[in-house]
Amino acid sequence: MKREGENGKNVYGFILKISRKLKDSYLSVLAQEEAESSPMKTTWYCPLDLSTVVEEEEEGIIYTVVVKQQHVSPNSPMPISRSQCVKAGTEEKLVLHLLHSFSLGDSSFISIFLSTYRSFTSTEKVLDILIDR
Secondary structure: OHHHHHHHHHHHHHHHHHHHHHHHHHHHHHHHHHHOOOHHHOOOOOHHHHEEEEEEEEOOEEEEEEEEEOOOOOOOOOOEEEEEEEEEEOHHHHHHHHHHHHHHOOHHHHHHHHHHHHHOOOHHHHHHHHHHO
């Protein structure tokens, strides 16, 4: 009976030893793969550093403009995208931008304008501007 207990301990010790070796070899392989992985490990960039926010004012309207440089790869030129949002404007310019938004399919400005225009003008005034155009 004493021998069976010793054999159990030996088997348990053997299994524990093998599992530790497997774990160690797995972790070393995993560490090696991480060191050889994607270029993101060696190329660091911050998206906030690659964009510029400015305001542009045209006659009667102010835009917030975001210019972004998109990171592709270290050796290729960075494509630049430019987007603008209306920040403020006269009634006439906002309605004209509404018409422009319909042609471009800019649903965000359309829904925002139609939800808020009654806080700064009347429906009659908006319709007058639309009819005059």
